[in-house]
Amino acid sequence: QGLVLKGWIYLTSSKQNAVKKSIKYFDEGMQDTSDIFGIMGKARYFMMQQNYSSALEAVNQIIVTFTDFIPALILKMRLFLAQQDWEQTLETAERILCKDGANIDGHQTLTVNYLSRLGKLDSASLQLRDFIHSLKTKEPQNAEIHLQKARVVSRLCGKNQQILQQIYGFIEYSYAELASPDACFANELGYQLILQERWKDASVWYRTAMELDENSIDAMTGIIWCQVLEGKLEEAEHQLEFLREVHQSTGKSPVLIYLQAVIASRKRKNEKLVTTLLNEAAELHSSALKDLPLSIEYYEKLNPLFLINIVKEYLVFCPRLPLSPGQIISPLFKQVALLLYPVVKAAPGIMEPLYLVAQLKYLSGELENAQGILQHCIGLDPTAADLHLLMAQIYLSQGNLKECYHSLELGVSHHFQIRDYPLYHYIKARALNKAGDYPEAIKILKEIVSSHVKKGDSKRVCGTRSTTSEWASIYLELAEALQLNGELHEATKIMQDATNEFSGTSEEIRITIANADLAVHKGEVETALSMLRHVTPNQPYYTEAKEKMAQIYLHMRKDKKLYIACYCEMCEKCPGPHTSLLLGDAFMNIQQPEEAVKIYEEAQRKNYLDSVLVRKIGNAYVKTHQYNKAVNYYEVALKMNEQDFLCHDLAELLLKLKKFKKAERVLSQALNHDFVNDLTSMIKDVRSLILLAKVYENIKKEDVLATLNKAFELQHKILKRIPLEQPESVPSQKQLAALINIQFAEHYLSHKDYKQAAKSYKNALTYIPGDSKIILKLAYLYLEEEDLDSCEYQCALLHRDEKSNEATTMIMADIWFRKQKYEQAISLYQDVLEKSPDNFSVLERLIDLLRRTGNLDKTTFFFKMVSKQSTRLFLEPGYNYCRGLYCWHMGQSNQALKCFNKARKDTEWGQKAVTNMIQICLNPDNEVIGGEVFESLEEEESNLDNKQEAAQHGIRTGEKLLMEFCPCSQEGQNQLKILRNYCLMATKDKNNVEKALGVFVEMTQKEKESVQIILAVAQAYLILKQTSKATIQLKRLAKVNWTLSDAEELEKSWILLADIYCRSGKYDRATEQLKRCLQYNKSCSKAYEYLGFIMEKGQASTGAAKNYEFAWKYSNKANPAVGFKLAFNYLKNKNYVEAIEVCHDVLKICPSYPKIREEILEKAQAALKP
Incomplete structure (x- = not known):
């Protein structure tokens, strides 16, 4: 026991070396016994060393043996708190109170939880009564314990008057009834009254403390603080100078430095001086928290209310309007964030720091994050008018005027006096300005300006006096409204008033910049530059003025x-x-x-x-296409500075460069660590897992689902904790959860598992309900599945979203097409084109729709319609691509090639244009590749040598085009491989075809359901005369549901299968396949041609003529073989005039076409002679 006692003596020593030796004495003293005080000593030692697992092990050893030993339970509760495990902390506190209903530490912990975590002030007030009662019960005569234990409550209550009065009353009672006169009590009572904004009463207590201890720094500081709060700046400054002189040896105090900064700020001294002092105060205050675990002591020293005061002083020098995208965040914002984030993390239930973080996010341009925090704040106190005003400003910045007005109304409903706030009217006027109601905005702003009592505004904004910055914003908004309303003279007068009003203030330069803007608007560019040149570096807004000058030089002077x-x-x-x-x-x-x-x-x-510089350098290398240099730079930067984003930036770059193995190695290394429980590390791991799943999509498809499941499980844990620990991150983390589900869906889609994909998209919508992008993806999925009703329902949800309007219209047009409501479908496309004639994606889809409905000839109307809008439209790659598509479908191959050629260099249209050009080169006459029904006839009727020479030329051209085909996506790479092997197949050389077949078969192993690849396999088999193998592949495709994405390939496969059936005399089955083609493409001339052939075989020349007539029409009278068959059947049906007309049409395009003149034309003419 002597050794254990010695251990305790060493443990409680102020010397670190002695503390480290204590464990030796505890171990020696407990060699032959399980001494409870020895184990407690070990647990305390481990806790001091922040070795919480060993400390918990020791405490549990006691609790198992001595279940009612309260000190061990209290230590366990503190250990859980140090590990930030609130759930178990509270569980242990409840367990303590079950055994000892008046336990001080148990009640204190529950009170701190209500205040810091939950923000439930009413519950905290009730719990505080029990806490005070326990102090009075357990320590009735110990005033020092009363002060020590109760002080933390006032630091966490967010200036709640009811709680402050309870604490003040209790400490005053302890001082008056129990304690001997003590400066510490008087100082604390003074500080409590500062928190209650009773500054005169506070200064009385501080003077009492001075009487009790004339050397009390806290008392002197308190007196100066009260003087500053009462506006007695000269007295405060004099006292401050005296205090600094007298007590130089006592070291610096964060409160004194803060007060020095406040006095300098109120006296409008240099911004740099003020912010330097604030930085020093913040650093000194934060240094007291260094290495402290989360505990009651930590909360007391954290003192959120003091940090909030420092933050408010910083905000005086921060911009008051949100940053535009791309603008660099002010360094002051970063400093403010450094102060607020530890508060918000440790005490997410205190509303004011959360509100300030929301304000900071709003001003930094992070509008969604700001919204997330405000939603949490409104949950804590829905009656706080300030929250609704800030929410209105956020909605205004987002352009959501309806919600902006709604937030203003909510603010008024909770706090009617808000209508006296100039800020309320300013927001309302800005909303009216954005809505284009300039007269009403001008009326409101003029009323505010006229009611502005110069240098003496008594109205309050967000609980504080209206700042100079806010008044400047009001004047500037009025000037802008007048300018937009065409009242330039009035705008100039208001700007002159503003110049006079804010001359000599921190806002003077801001007014100058606005005057420069007005001058530019009037065309007086040199005047604007002259104004801006006078702004000097020691003035506020110097950077903004120089940036404005730079913009004028770049955009107006082009210099x-x-x-x-x-x-x-x-x-x-x-x-x-x-x-x-x-x-x-x-x-x-x-x-x-x-x-x-x-x-x-x-x-x-x-x-x-x-980190900002590191990322910018990496991005700059990427933008200059120095990818290897970027990779090397990131790798070196990672070794020097292990920041999470560097690892992710590097992995994303490697992913883009298709260096999948290297990306996998980087991400696996980032994930290779011990178990982590802090949110930052968990969020980093989720990001790494999401990227790893993307990598596996390319190299280890079998590991994708397991990786995404890991990411989702971890994200689920994060979402449980984030509302309390990082409320500002709730929206972004919900977005991430949705992203994981979208990745699940895309993985399932690649395997054609539509059911699971739909489920994943729906899961994503539970995290971001109403997200138009996800709903759009779901609509496309249902369209792919042919679930038209579900697809239409999703489109109805998107109806009001303007951003998705175009895509929704296109889907609805597809639905109408599939429901055979062709007029409605065409009308929808026409509406979009009328609004945006340069939307060539819509024009492309419209051409396809017109072709499929058998109305391709109407396309010229739409070309004329869009070309009326601009004379330069003919130069647009998208327009030329659409012209090429039209010409190709009309059988004008050469013209199509010319048009596609004009689009082939374009980033958006080039890849598709080149693909189509290669297909035309390899098959200019749109023959059925692998088909044999018409082959023998055409070989007899054409010059075989010329045809072979043309084919060889086409193959060479196709191969040249392939050399400039450089796709980035995996899908594009597959397309390149398919086209390359189609070139081999086009040679009809057995070795080449077999080589192509081998590649296609290998591709089917990875893409088992790819319609395009299965068709290519079937075509290769047919060229090699392996018909039975080809039939197996084509029958697989006959079972596939029609989709727009696979439409062309499915049509070719059905025609090819019909060709095989025709050769074997199975005309009924062939007809079934051909009618299926016509169901989805009424312009399919090949289907009509085969139907004509089948009719001929059945001796139904009238039916044959009818089908050949359609085949001739939809081939745009460009296929002489079809013309010959039509004329022949007209002759058989004694339609001599029609036969003669068709013969003339054929001879126009092919004057030497064999047999048609002597076998049909001359016979028809002879038949007409009397």
């Missing part, structure tokens, strides 16, 4: 040198990472990434850990 010169001057006058980033980005904007990289690298040498 890139002067544009860059503005950013170079910024770097020279205000050197630092922020201005270096701006200069680098400026070089990127004018397409000079090499120069940008130099600037970024120079900035990184000064601050090599800056």
